[in-house]
Amino acid sequence: MNQNQPIEIDVQDIDHLGVIAGIVDEIGIVEIINRLLGTHPLEKISAGHVVKAMILNCLGFLTAPLYLFNQFFVGKATEHLIGQGVKPEHINDSRIGRVLDQLYQKGLTSVFVEIALAAVKRFGVSMKQVHLDGSSICVQGEYLSDQAKTNSVKMASQEQSGEHQDLVKAETEENTEPVPIKITHGYSRDYRPDLKQFTLALMTSGDGDVPLYLRVGNGNDADQAIFTEVIGEFQQQWKAKEPEVYVADAALYSQENLQALGATPWISRVPATIAEAQWLMQNLPSEMFSVSSDDNYTLAEVCSTYGGVQQRWLIVQSESRRLADLKHLDKRIAKAKSKQAKALKELIAHPFACETDALDAAKTFGKELKYHRFTEIEVQLKPQYERPGRPRKGESPKRYTYHLQGTLVLNEEAVTLLRNQAGRFILATNLLDDRLWSNQTVLQEYKNQQSCERGFRFLKDPIFFASRMFVKSPQRVASLAMIMGLCLLVYSIGQRQLRSSLASFEETVPNQRGQPTERPTLRWVLQCFQSVHLVWVDARNWSIKLNDSQTHILRFLGSACQKYYFLC
Numbered sequence: 001m002n003q004n005q006p007i008e009i010d011v012q013d014i015d016h017l018g019v020i021a022g023i024v025d026e027i028g029i030v031e032i033i034n035r036l037l038g039t040h041p042l043e044k045i046s047a048g049h050v051v052k053a054m055i056l057n058c059l060g061f062l063t064a065p066l067y068l069f070n071q072f073f074v075g076k077a078t079e080h081l082i083g084q085g086v087k088p089e090h091i092n093d094s095r096i097g098r099v100l101d102q103l104y105q106k107g108l109t110s111v112f113v114e115i116a117l118a119a120v121k122r123f124g125v126s127m128k129q130v131h132l133d134g135s136s137i138c139v140q141g142e143y144l145s146d147q148a149k150t151n152s153v154k155m156a157s158q159e160q161s162g163e164h165q166d167l168v169k170a171e172t173e174e175n176t177e178p179v180p181i182k183i184t185h186g187y188s189r190d191y192r193p194d195l196k197q198f199t200l201a202l203m204t205s206g207d208g209d210v211p212l213y214l215r216v217g218n219g220n221d222a223d224q225a226i227f228t229e230v231i232g233e234f235q236q237q238w239k240a241k242e243p244e245v246y247v248a249d250a251a252l253y254s255q256e257n258l259q260a261l262g263a264t265p266w267i268s269r270v271p272a273t274i275a276e277a278q279w280l281m282q283n284l285p286s287e288m289f290s291v292s293s294d295d296n297y298t299l300a301e302v303c304s305t306y307g308g309v310q311q312r313w314l315i316v317q318s319e320s321r322r323l324a325d326l327k328h329l330d331k332r333i334a335k336a337k338s339k340q341a342k343a344l345k346e347l348i349a350h351p352f353a354c355e356t357d358a359l360d361a362a363k364t365f366g367k368e369l370k371y372h373r374f375t376e377i378e379v380q381l382k383p384q385y386e387r388p389g390r391p392r393k394g395e396s397p398k399r400y401t402y403h404l405q406g407t408l409v410l411n412e413e414a415v416t417l418l419r420n421q422a423g424r425f426i427l428a429t430n431l432l433d434d435r436l437w438s439n440q441t442v443l444q445e446y447k448n449q450q451s452c453e454r455g456f457r458f459l460k461d462p463i464f465f466a467s468r469m470f471v472k473s474p475q476r477v478a479s480l481a482m483i484m485g486l487c488l489l490v491y492s493i494g495q496r497q498l499r500s501s502l503a504s505f506e507e508t509v510p511n512q513r514g515q516p517t518e519r520p521t522l523r524w525v526l527q528c529f530q531s532v533h534l535v536w537v538d539a540r541n542w543s544i545k546l547n548d549s550q551t552h553i554l555r556f557l558g559s560a561c562q563k564y565y566f567l568c
Helices: 017-027 029-037 047-058 066-072 093-106 108-123 146-158 163-174 223-237 255-261 275-283 319-349 355-367 412-421 439-447 450-459 474-504 522-527 548-554 559-565
Strands: 009-013 129-139 196-205 211-217 245-248 266-269 297-304 311-318 372-384 399-410 424-429 533-537 541-544
Touching: 017 029, 017 047, 017 108, 017 474, 017 522, 017 559, 029 047, 029 093, 029 108, 047 093, 047 474, 093 108, 093 474, 108 211, 108 223, 108 474, 129 223, 129 450, 196 223, 196 450, 196 474, 211 223, 211 474, 223 255, 245 439, 266 439, 275 311, 275 412, 275 424, 297 439, 311 319, 311 439, 319 355, 319 372, 319 399, 319 412, 355 372, 355 399, 424 439, 450 474, 474 522, 548 559
Parallel strands: 129 245, 245 266
Antiparallel strands: 009 533, 129 196, 196 211, 266 424, 297 311, 311 424, 372 399, 533 541
């Protein structure tokens, strides 16, 4: 080697992206995408590697919009993380857009299920219990319907002539493809009714919160209307062993849905609006409840044939929730009393033309009371004179008006029923054999419904890139939502495997406070890998420096992750 020739040193960032890339490789996402969408010899980067790059970007804890996507990889070890010959400029918005279009044409749900099925088989994820839930994701922008777009183009064409009109007409004909989802206003779980949205239906495993099924829907889709359809589609597309039970919230529970499910095993919450359920929660005596293995809960079981389906109802009382409900109830009663006292004052001051009108108003006012009663009602006749002030001696009244008098008192009977209902809710299931499915097991499975809620919290986290939509086409919005689901899959699989490995070796890693834990979050583990760099010397020799904690963590993440840090 020439001593006078300068040494070429290239420093590239790798940080926690090696961990993410390793999990993507273990699942086999790149190979599955390339098999489903196909490859071309002239492609500089395959569709599978584009999806891998998007997952790396989404889990990179940055908020770079899609049109700045390639800038995310500037300075990073792109070839090392994604594939040989892949440069940041290859991962541009045009290439990403084409891949999103291909994914939509192939079928987003079928693509997701195929990848999820591969992950389940590869990592041995239990399919005994599957949890179903739905949520909405808000977007910025108009997202006009096809008809609105067509009308807009027609109006624009009327203002143009010649070549411009031909161009507008061509664009109109080109955009006649049906919109896959309708981005519109609907019930917003994010309390943003001013924004348009789309919906997500998500199924996760009870083992590790692994997403198994994802469907992108219209912004005004109601969970109650689509849940049985989602379960049916899942049963048709899932090629592995069927789950032992489907768990969902109260949106699943309706007469139509229960009859449509047939023999499909399910656990659901009974809506408190059902008269029979409300009566049980308010009137069931405490003597009928038995203590569960969790001291916080007591349980009572009754039989039901709601909707013509034989089932078990499990009335659950949570002590911690009862105390919270009673506290909130007292606040609502006090707020209602203040509001109704003001309304009563205005009612008493209001003059009525006859006694019948006054009594009708009192009756209407009483119907609006929830926690109180309007009692001791009287109608007083008051004379009205020509001039204000004290009437002159012997002056006759010009007319008479009728005024209400009454007292607002607490409705003890209604409040007692509400206090009895505090902390209670009802679970229902068509699993009738309590030897296989005890009351405690049914309760525990419903409590695990939080797996879906954790998934939606992950997808909506402000630091998650894909929580905001930077694409205009509804087709690409839907495709990007599926990529978000793949990110959740990668994250869940990585966290599950890390915790499983730590438990099997009876090892721990330090948490945020430096204390040992067997159940770290993958987010914290990824943060431990910040400022990890790959150093190339003369494009051949390499070196990477890891601290003891990073090396220790990588022991439990598997060889696929370790290879990106040259540990195997």
